[in-house]
Amino acid sequence: MELIFVSFLISFLALDITIAFQVLISSPIFSGPLIGWVLGDVTLGFELGFLFQLLWLSKIPAGAYIVPEGNIASMIAIALVILLKESGFQNTSLLLVFIEAIFISYLGALLTLFYRKLNGKIFNLMMKEVELIHFKIMLFLEIGSMLIYFSAVFILTFISLMISLKFLPGLIQLLGALFENQFIIVKPVILGIGLASIYPILREALQKVSGRKVEKS
């Protein structure tokens, strides 16, 4: 029941990425504490939101550009780390979840691509209905499109959580017993990668401050 509820919450928050609202609540620093609160550990939710935020920051979903679905991946990862915290090997748990999150961000990008292609078909249907002077159906198609995305993210989240909770605990125990102390570097390395990934944003900001040309189409 808890998994269904968390998957429902993540799917709802995922609508904020591009489809509805766009008020940033899907970003890790906002969604992390929310998921943490639902799963009973707000502090860890804050910490994980902080950890995952930088990674996807420079991926701008402008125009038709499809970026790694970092927000969905982060939300699933945050839920997983909290659900797996009883394993006793926090660093190993974070390590495996992080690798899985990168894979999920790729699946999320594919999902967005398929969803946009499907929307092309919905658009064609809409044009036909407009020609037939059926306007109310436009609203139904719009809501239907959002529900399809919601359902797709729900399925992705639920399956990811189910599979991970089945297989990761064993792997965590195995790797954790061997390398937990070595894996203390997981958090600084994730943040280091994140910091490097925002370098283009920093460079542009510095150029703006120094007054150099920054115009981009």
Add this chain to the structure above:
Amino acid sequence: MKKVKVPENPIKITKWDLFKVFLNSFFMQAVWNFRSLISVGFSICFFPVLGKLCETPEMKRDFFQRHLKFFNAHPYFASFALGVSIRLEEMRVAGESGVTETIDRLKTLLISPLGAVGDRLFWATIKPAVLIFGMVGILVSSSVWMKFGFIVLSFLLYNIPHFYYRYEGIIEGYNHPHDIHRFISQQRFELLRKFYVFLLLFGILAFILCYSFTMIQSGLVYVIFFILATFYALMFNRFSNNFYLVTLGTFLFFLLASILFL
């Protein structure tokens, strides 16, 4: 900038109607597709004023066929085009000639500036600045309530300009359909952008200093791996733009290093 005088129109669009359009605009990218981009969400925004702009079902059909054509813009800044379209459609209802062509032409002309200004202001400046500010807030706060306070502040720092331009764009587009370009010039947003650029720089600097300080207290090994991972990923980024390759490549390299050397 004077407001456009519209010929007498028996049905007037009210501010309440425009507010309902504003609420609909939160679903601007709902049916984003590769053929018409945001045109579906854009067209559906007109539903609250549709009855006032089109009297017969045939007029509604023509209306939607006009607006379902290819259109793209930054989702917040598309509201300027919404306001312009509503006012021009209102002029058409009032009997002004040649308005249909003007709508098509203006919308096409607005695609580039609305996208460029919005992307640069929100995606490239305000969003990273606010999120890094929120991160620093989480890092420096000792209690959950303080962290929560910083998160709320970050949310407001982002959404106050977001809501303002989303709504104001409709109003300004509606009031100034023919000289809307004056309202969407880069210069207009320069002061706001500068504020967020400084917030971004302050945020990055504060993040590096605070996080380094926290790590030094935990142990030198954290600092070393943090610095090395940053530079390694930076170098990797110069050779490949593939996010997955750079991220996983760097991560696995340092895992191996930690197993070998720690």
